[in-house]
Amino acid sequence: MPNPAAHLPFYYGSISRSDAEEHLKLGGMMDGLFLLRQCLRNLGGYVLSVTHNLRFHHYPIERLMNGTFAIAGGKAHCGPEELCEFYSKDADGLCCPLKRPCNRPGGLEPQPGIFDSIRENMVREYIRQTWQLEGDTLKQAIISQAPQVEKLLATTAHEKMPWYHGSITRAQAESRLYSGSQPDGKFLLREKKEKGSYALSLVYGKTVYHYRIGQDKAGKYSVEDGTKFDTLWQLVEYLKLKPDGLIYYLRESTPNPDMPTETATPAPPAHPSAFAQRRLVSQNSDGYTPDPIGRGKKGRILPMDTSCYESPYSDPEELKEKKLFLKRNNLIVEDMELGAGNFGSVRKGVYKMKKKHIDVAIKILKSGNEKAERDDMMKEAQLMHQLDNPHIVRMIGVCEAEALMLVMEMASGGSLNKFLSSKKDEVPVNNVVELMHQVAIGMKYLEEKNFVHRDLAARNVLLVNQHYAKISDFGLSKALAADDSYYLAKTTGKWPLKWYAPECILFRKFSSKSDVWSYGVTMWEAFSYGQKPYKKMKGPEVITFLEEGKRMDCPPKCPPEMYKLMQQCWTFKWEDRPDFSTVETLIRTYYYSIAARTEERQEEKVKNYS
Numbered sequence: 001m002p003n004p005a006a007h008l009p010f011y012y013g014s015i016s017r018s019d020a021e022e023h024l025k026l027g028g029m030m031d032g033l034f035l036l037r038q039c040l041r042n043l044g045g046y047v048l049s050v051t052h053n054l055r056f057h058h059y060p061i062e063r064l065m066n067g068t069f070a071i072a073g074g075k076a077h078c079g080p081e082e083l084c085e086f087y088s089k090d091a092d093g094l095c096c097p098l099k100r101p102c103n104r105p106g107g108l109e110p111q112p113g114i115f116d117s118i119r120e121n122m123v124r125e126y127i128r129q130t131w132q133l134e135g136d137t138l139k140q141a142i143i144s145q146a147p148q149v150e151k152l153l154a155t156t157a158h159e160k161m162p163w164y165h166g167s168i169t170r171a172q173a174e175s176r177l178y179s180g181s182q183p184d185g186k187f188l189l190r191e192k193k194e195k196g197s198y199a200l201s202l203v204y205g206k207t208v209y210h211y212r213i214g215q216d217k218a219g220k221y222s223v224e225d226g227t228k229f230d231t232l233w234q235l236v237e238y239l240k241l242k243p244d245g246l247i248y249y250l251r252e253s254t255p256n257p258d259m260p261t262e263t264a265t266p267a268p269p270a271h272p273s274a275f276a277q278r279r280l281v282s283q284n285s286d287g288y289t290p291d292p293i294g295r296g297k298k299g300r301i302l303p304m305d306t307s308c309y310e311s312p313y314s315d316p317e318e319l320k321e322k323k324l325f326l327k328r329n330n331l332i333v334e335d336m337e338l339g340a341g342n343f344g345s346v347r348k349g350v351y352k353m354k355k356k357h358i359d360v361a362i363k364i365l366k367s368g369n370e371k372a373e374r375d376d377m378m379k380e381a382q383l384m385h386q387l388d389n390p391h392i393v394r395m396i397g398v399c400e401a402e403a404l405m406l407v408m409e410m411a412s413g414g415s416l417n418k419f420l421s422s423k424k425d426e427v428p429v430n431n432v433v434e435l436m437h438q439v440a441i442g443m444k445y446l447e448e449k450n451f452v453h454r455d456l457a458a459r460n461v462l463l464v465n466q467h468y469a470k471i472s473d474f475g476l477s478k479a480l481a482a483d484d485s486y487y488l489a490k491t492t493g494k495w496p497l498k499w500y501a502p503e504c505i506l507f508r509k510f511s512s513k514s515d516v517w518s519y520g521v522t523m524w525e526a527f528s529y530g531q532k533p534y535k536k537m538k539g540p541e542v543i544t545f546l547e548e549g550k551r552m553d554c555p556p557k558c559p560p561e562m563y564k565l566m567q568q569c570w571t572f573k574w575e576d577r578p579d580f581s582t583v584e585t586l587i588r589t590y591y592y593s594i595a596a597r598t599e600e601r602q603e604e605k606v607k608n609y610s
C-alpha cells in the first residue's frame with residue numbers, strides 16, 4: 001500500500017534507531033523534537049522518535065487491521081500525520097507533547113524500505129505481464145489499480161516464488177532440502193493439509209527444522225505466533241533479514257522442481273487471471289464476473305480486464321486502418337436508444353474492425369439540423385480524436401450516411417448520477433472515492449494536453465462498470481493553444497451554471513482550473529449519491545451565494561477528507577485553486593489509505609470509533 005507518511009517532511013523512511021538519534025542530535029535535542037521512521041517489524045507501521053530531557057524515546061506505531069494507526073495503548077488515528085497532530089496537542093502518555101518536527105535536511109529523501117521496492121516492483125510487473133501494458137497505459141493502470149492489485153498479490157504472490165513448493169509432505173520437504181549441499185539457512189515453504197496453514201522447512205547444522213505458519217482470525221500470517229504479516233512473501237522477506245525466533249535466518253531457497261522456470265526476482269503470481277482468460281470473461285455492470293473462474297465474488301473485474309481499457313487502435317494492425325471517417329458498411333446501428341438530447345439520440349451499435357467487433361454508442365444528429373449543429377458535432381469529433389486515455393470515452397470515428405453519426409466507445413453502465421441514485425444503499429463510499437479518483441486521472445490527462453472540458457458533471461461521467469468510470473461529452477470542450485492558459489468565450493450560451501466557476505460566469509474565462517471547480521461539484525453530486533447541486537437555487541442565484549463566501553454543505557455520507565478537497569476545488573480565485581495534478585494526488589492518497597480497509601472493516605471502524 002502506498003506509504004501515507006511519504007509526503008511528511010519529518011519522515012525519514014527505513015532508517016535505524018541510531019540514525020534516528022543522530023538526526024535528533026543534529027536537530028538540537030530540545031524537548032518535543034520528533035521524527036517519524038518506518039518500522040521493520042510491523043509491516044505498514046512506524047516508529048515515532050522523540051527527545052525529552054536530553055534522552056531519546058521511541059514509540060512503535062502499529063497499523064491496525066482496520067487501516068488505522070495507533071501507539072500501543074493509545075487512540076487510533078486515520079493516518080500517521082493525524083496521529084502526530086494529535087500528540088502535538090496532548091502527550092496522552094508520551095514523554096511530552098510533540099513540539100517541533102525534526103525535518104529531513106534539504107536533499108535527503110526518505111530511505112526506501114525493503115518492502116517498498118519489492119511491493120512496487122511486483123505491482124508493476126503483475127500489471128505489465130497480466131495485461132501486457134506498457135508506457136503511459138501501464139503507468140495509469142498502476143496509479144488507478146495499485147490497491148486492487150496489491151490485494152491480489154497479497155493472496156497469491158507466494159505461489160510464483162521459487163521457494164514455494166505447494167502441497168508437499170514433511171518427508172518430501174526433507175528429501176528436497178537434503179539433496180545437494182545443505183548450507184545453513186537453506187529453506188522452502190509448503191502448504192499443509194489444513195486450509196490456510198503452511199510450514200517453513202529450514203536447514204541448520206545439516207538438520208532440517210520445521211516451523212508452522214498459521215493465520216490469525218484477521219488473516220495475518222506468523223511463524224508460531226511471532227511477528228504478523230499480511231502476506232507469506234513478506235514474512236519470508238522479513239525472515240531473510242532477521243531470524244525472529246527461528247534457529248537461523250532464511251538464506252538460500254531450494255527451488256521448487258515443479259516450477260517451470262526459476263524466478264529470481266519477484267514475478268507475477270500464478271493467478272487464474274491470465275491475460276487471455278481475463279479478457280474473455282463476460283461481465284456484469286457491477287464489475288464482477290458472473291462466475292469468475294472459480295473465484296466467487298472475489299474476482300472483481302479490473303478496468304484493465306475490459307475491452308475498452310486500451311484504445312481499439314492499440315493493435316498496430318487496426319491502427320493502420322484508422323481514419324476519422326468510418327465506412328457505413330462496418331457500422332451496425334441497433335434500435336436500442338441509450339438516451340437522447342437536443343442534438344438527436346444516442347443508440348447502441350457494433351463497429352466491425354479488421355480483427356474484432358466492438359460495442360459502440362452512436363450519437364446520431366437529428367435530421368433537419370442546421371449547419372451549425374453539424375459543425376459542432378464535427379468539432380467534438382475532431383477534438384475527441386486527439387484524446388486517448390482509459391478514463392475518457394474514446395471516439396472511434398464519424399460516419400456520414402443517413403445522418404451524421406459520432407461513433408464512441410460504449411460505456412454500458414450509464415451515467416454516474418443515475419447509477420448512484422439508483423444504488424444508494426449498495427455502493428459503499430470507498431467505491432465512490434475510487435470512481436472519482438478515476439475521473440481525476442482523466443481530467444489530469446486533459447489538463448496535461450491543455451484541453452478544457454467545460455461540462456464536467458456527474459451526468460457526463462459514464463460507467464463501464466461499478467468500478468470503472470470514463471469522462472464523456474466533449475460538446476463544449478476546447479483545445480487551448482500551447483501558450484494559452486484559458487479560453488475566453490465570445491458570448492454566453494446555454495451553460496451549466498451550477499457547475500461553473502465564478503470566473504466563467506463573471507468573465508467567460510475557462511481553464512483547467514475552472515474544470516477543477518466543476519470537478520468539486522461533480523464530487524459533491526457523487527458523494528451525495530446523485531443529488532442535484534444547489535437544489536433550491538436557480539443558476540444565477542448561485543453566483544451570489546458563492547460571492548457571499550458560501551458553499552454547499554458536506555453530503556451526509558461524505559468523508560471529511562473528501563469534503564475538504566471539494567472545498568479546495570471551490571476556491572474563489574482560480575489562481576489559488578489546486579490544479580488537477582494536485583487534486584489527483586490528494587484523492588489518490590486518500591483512496592489508497594482507505595482501500596487498505598475492507599468494507600467490513602470500515603463498518604467495524606464506524607462502530608468502534610464513532
Ligand code: ACK
Pocket residue numbers: 338339340341346361393408409410411412414415418459462472
Ligand atoms: O445518462 P445516460 O444513460 O448515458 O444517457 C445519456 C445519453 O446517451 C445522452 O447523452 C448516453 N451515452 C452517451 N454516450 C455514451 C456512451 N459512450 N456509452 C453509453 N452511453 C452513452 C448517456
